Amino acid sequence: MAGKSKQDEETFRILADAPVNFYSGRISCIRSKLVDLEVEAVLFFDMKNIRYLIGFSGSDGVLLVGESRVVLMVDGRYVTQAKGEARGAEIFEYSDKIDGIVEVMTDSGLQTVGFESVAINFDHCLSLKNRLDGLELRPVSKEIGSLRAIKDQNEIELIKKAVEISSQALISTLELVRPGMSERDIALELEYRMRGEGAEKVSFETIVASGRNAALPHATPGFRKIELGDFVVIDYGAVYGGYHSDETCTFVVGNITDRQREVYGIVKDAHDRAVDSVRAGVACEEVDRIARNHIESAGLGKYFSHGTGHGVGLDVHEAPRISAESDSYLEAGMVITIEPGIYIPDLWGVRIESMVLVEENGCEILAGMPKDLRIL
């Protein structure tokens, strides 16, 4: 059995089980915002936020955080798990979610409650509003959207472990890559190795895009077989203790043209310049601009068709966004990606992505793969 998990159970428990006071501190942080939000409590629907606030890792439920009560509402499938995992919260079992929320809110005598308006669909929200006679629901997603953006030491350790797992898996997968191997088989081997190294799952569907497929930023690994001279873009990540890694490497197979070498260099320089610009206090849009300006100055701006990066944590994409539309500023403790790319339709593409930890006076590149041009 090649896939025997290397993960040390004890290490996992220490890292993944944040001390209870982590959770109570996070709940206190929400409570401290209630006055500014002009609400008596907040209803959370985003399961990652619920996990962050009380430790419950189930895939369905609702959390109410008020001044006096913290109530986790779940259906019958999750009651036992909730009792085992949720810290500092009452457990309330519902058979219908809307009924359950109405009952808990009414019993709590609340009048004005904030809710995660980006984490509930329009229909459910309308049903809920219609049932809550005399109680006002106020959208607060914007105000709490950066709740998890700044990571504490425990979270950073988990992210570093996820990065280590994924890069170890890529190193051993690369030994197999040669012309004739399909994108799907590379993705399969890489995912298997990440799990074998201790990932609880993969961060997202691994992208292995070769040749013309590399011109698709979000390609799905297909049957195409690697050929000599291909760029191969591998975008991959592992989850450890709930925390994600996210990295992209672009390799060349066998031989390389001058044009490929040139474009790789442009993306690498854009990546390096953006990384160099990262420190607390810098506007996210400024980091994006630095990467984008470099690619634009080479006349390839129209081929850089996405933002420069995003926060990573319990979600693989979370606040802050590193893009032209962002109005956020970097703060120490944020973990973000820097991932410029150039995609030339029907020809090929290059993306280079690293995760960095924002510090007061710069950033730490989280250990991962080297980003210098590598010919396989």
Added chain:
Amino acid sequence: MAGKSKQDEETFRILADAPVNFYSGRISCIRSKLVDLEVEAVLFFDMKNIRYLIGFSGSDGVLLVGESRVVLMVDGRYVTQAKGEARGAEIFEYSDKIDGIVEVMTDSGLQTVGFESVAINFDHCLSLKNRLDGLELRPVSKEIGSLRAIKDQNEIELIKKAVEISSQALISTLELVRPGMSERDIALELEYRMRGEGAEKVSFETIVASGRNAALPHATPGFRKIELGDFVVIDYGAVYGGYHSDETCTFVVGNITDRQREVYGIVKDAHDRAVDSVRAGVACEEVDRIARNHIESAGLGKYFSHGTGHGVGLDVHEAPRISAESDSYLEAGMVITIEPGIYIPDLWGVRIESMVLVEENGCEILAGMPKDLRIL
């Protein structure tokens, strides 16, 4: 390299590339509903519905289906993929999604447009409504919620192939299972084998729950090692050509108590009775009642904490629901699960799940694992 994909590329292409007229038929079906819905067009946000209607398999985008125009709106990451995949649709590139929708709707001169109100979050919906001066948006999710419920022959073939892949993978994984192997390692081997058999991905995070963990209907595979006398619940599935399989087997390891044998038998009978009741025209709640009554009559009703089943297709959970709250009726061509379970907190649990194809006078159990008690 053990994981060399066995999948035959040619077979995959034939099955996965539905003929163009499949898509045009599906678009016609939406158009035929416009009058009843009292709208001129429908905005789709659910990526599975978008894939179903035009074949685009990207993970972000919006589709407008009107009497005269079918427009797929995507951002820069997906333009090349959209041009390659989308059948019978114009491609419109946006940099901001809301801006893009507003532009396309305004240019089309529409006045009343239906939208998938369960597939857009409250914030986005509000932003969109605020930007659409004089244009009315009308929620139509309920009316089109069963769009994909009845499968055509091509879809059924893909589902059968997904079932075959996943059960083949389980058969070979079971050869490895013995006391001392961890839940995580069983899940890892099973997922690797599904991918090796040709799955493009797994349907959902595989559940391997042993001993006390088997009492959690939605357990995450952990470090617990299999022990003699354990029930091991394995809930797993593969995706092929976009279509999912979903099956649950419960095994016993080594030896079994009388009480375990009895409870397994109750769940198995509930499963069999529900399967026997499936045919076109039967109410979904009736199928649920048949399984539930059997478990209740054994005095264990409170330990059956979820619905009896659900439709399966491009999503692993889709219409119809087989539960006490369902107001749907079975129709020929639906593919549903039947999955009763009994979960005794802190002791153990049993779930048995099969996929069945609804027919006029009964149903076809889609090939999978036998469901008689098996001692590993």
